[in-house]
Amino acid sequence: MSPRADAARNRSAVLQAADDVFVEHGVTASTEEIARRAGLGIGTVFRHFPTKEALLKAVYEQRLERLAARASTVGTGNEPLTWFREFFTDMATTSAEKLILADALSDLRMDADPEVTARLRSAVGALLQRAQAAGAVREDVSFDDLIALLIAAGRAAQATADARTRARLIDVILDGLEPRG
Structure with missing residues (x-):
């Protein structure tokens, strides 16, 4: 090698x-x-x-890159509501780990690389647009709304040890994202 x-x-x-x-x-x-x-x-x-701080930042940025890659590939095969719900649920349940890293970086006054966050923003924004075009997400939900709800769901996952309660809370958020009939 x-x-x-x-x-x-x-x-x-x-x-x-x-x-x-x-x-x-x-x-x-x-x-x-x-x-x-x-x-x-x-x-x-x-x-x-x-430094340990550089390692923390690299781990966090790697997680953001994986999220961007995942967001770019979601939306094929299943019904729109299914793939969007699966993506959101997966992100919410794993975001508790990202939030720990993000909080540590914030405490250190460090930000993720702007190029990494731009790729994430682009991929998740495109995913949201696909979900809205497919009728799975309300038209009035913005990118910032979606990110705030993912963070809220991640915080709920951090605070709730019971898996059934976490799933119910995520369902409540997802139900609120669906178009009103």
């Missing part, structure tokens, strides 16, 4: 391990645990991410 491919593999391993460790133990988890989980030395972690 070339040195460049090896470095890319190591960076990917660090990001995956950091994501797992931050989800399991919070953002105060040690970089030593991340290195151990990645099967690498602590020096390799810091070679790719000179």
Whole structure:
């Protein structure tokens, strides 16, 4: 394996391990645990991410990139209401983890890369437009409305240990997004 491919593999391993460790133990988890989980030395972690803050930001941005990619591919095959509900539910239930990272970055006064957030905004905005054109979401719902509701659903998921209650709360939000008949 070339040195460049090896470095890319190591960076990917660090990001995956950091994501797992931050989800399991919070953002105060040690970089030593991340290195151990990645099967690498602590020096390799810091070679790719000179500070823990840089690592937190990279993990958060990777999650945003995955969300943008997912939003870009949603909407084929199933009925519009089904795919939109599945996307929203998935995002709401996994956003609690993103919110932990986002809160940590906010506390550090760091923002995600503007290019990453622009890609996310474009992908989720296009998804919302497809859902509205298909009649699955009210026409008066804006991108900012949708993001605020996803954040609210994520906060509810953080605060609610009971899976049935979380599902019911997400359903209430989704019902409110449907066009009025």
